[in-house]
Amino acid sequence: MGGDKVLVVGGGSGALGVIEGLRNGGYSGAITLVTNEGYLPIDRPKLSKALLTDLSKLQWRDAEWYKSGNVEVVQDEVTGVDFATKTASTKSGGKFAYTKLVLSTGGTPRLLPLQGFKVLGNIFTLRNVGDAKKINEAIGDKGKKIVIIGSSFIGMEIAVATSAGNDVTVVGMEKAPLERVLGEKVGNLIKAGVEAKGVKFYLNAGVDKAEPSAANPSNVGAVLLKDGTKLEADIVILGVGVAPATEYLRDNSVVRLEPDGSLKTDESFAVVGLKDVYAIGDIATYPYHGPGGAGKFVRIEHWNVAQNAGRTVANHIANPGVKAEFFTPVFWSALGAQMRYAGNTIASGWDDVVLQGSPDQGKWVAYYTKDDTVVAMASMGMDPVMAQCAQLMQLNKMPSKKEIAGGLDVLSLGPPQ
């Protein structure tokens, strides 16, 4: 025994949200963070947006800060949890008891199960600082042929980040980049902006295999597409999604993972069926109460959502009886210009997009609608429309599709609340 002890497993954005939320909320018990990344929690978006590797610029807080807040940081990897005795065990043989457990282990980048991709060098994924360092080293003094596989956000951001001085090609299965999230029309708007940076696209494309380089057969030399196209490559970067990093629970007899490997939680991110255990970030499937959500379960891989979930957990630990407040999911992406997004379409789906602004001038807002409900929006060059919409969605005061289609400017509504 020894009083309250919160154990946070995984050191990403969500972990920082929990820790700050707990301490700022007056929690005075013990806090231990176990992270396997080898550094303190970082501002991960900077990896894909700028391939930044300087820890002093990436780490949100320094060691002194954790020390001053009496937060123990352990560089180790949790390999199992005994929910009955409330103990987590680690790779190096450590055991950590908890009164509350917060799982925030994030995602593991997916690989391509295709010929060549698992054996050849200079094929990378991007999740942590080590990955970014390897990519930067491979790029070296530039002039490289870079093939990026995957036309969603990570792939597109890396394409933009590496486009200066390199020959960059994006290969995607979709008709337009980012189509799954933003739709074909908006995806093509963004594509035009990224093409202006010299990035080339192969869309509607399937990857066949990776071939070795003639000069150095241990490294990749080309990517072959299913239609026979051969793309020469010095470097290949995979942006084909992440899977919830919950391997340490896979063989646990007490917990049942969702089919995608995530953990199902309630609105407070407490894991369903477990006591005193929370899951946040990429590993959490939680009921969504945003516009059109109707409490359907979603898993959202946003930095902002992870951190808000962490703050929600901190509040719940401090005030278990208080109902969790809905927060609007928000993300942004460096796609030539900054794209901003609020809301979510996973729960509701969407059946139409209403576009406002002047897309030809790079200023637009896209409202994603389901029936008459605006469930999400994306914008470029229209600040602070996204912030306004995030606030309106939080208050359940987002105008209807009919009003938006009639030309309503959400900023004309004035300060929300």
Added chain:
Amino acid sequence: MKPILLFAQRLRLRSLQPQFVHPVTSFRLFSVIAHNMAQEYKLKDVASLSLKPGEKQEVEVEGLDAKVLLVNAGGTVQAVGPKCTHYGAPLAKGILGTNGKLTCPWHGGKLSPPLSWVCNAADVIAPAQLASTPRLAISKTAPPSIPSPSSRRPNVTVPFTLRVTRRRSRRAVGNPTSSATPWVETRF
């Protein structure tokens, strides 16, 4: 016409990160305040603080070559640093609700009144917070300055405290020429 002035004092925090609001340390921080003489700075072209709830105004601070953002956060006028310390977004372009919550225009970080308190992620660090409690430790010797994110590094926070003050009207004070004219801190 009532000139609006600011007390500006540089905070010397060993770390530029937000401090934990810790029950033990907060007492210590408070005790420092009383021993310091505040320095006063005029807000340029601001005659009165007539902001309504939900209104905000970026103003220059004379003598500091800097700006602050005045906000009516849910009925209380505060001055905050003009840029979000996350990536330096201009908070003048943020969304201030009539409930006092301020949302950053770039990444949706949200601050609750008093605006030092981050209630919603995206910005894990509050912009410089002024005129609200707790006031943090201050240095007598360091020159006053308004912080701004000098780079896209999220490591600047509450490096100073400002109190918005208003000179008492001449009639009320009685002796307008006295050099000892009292300056009264006002919570707007």
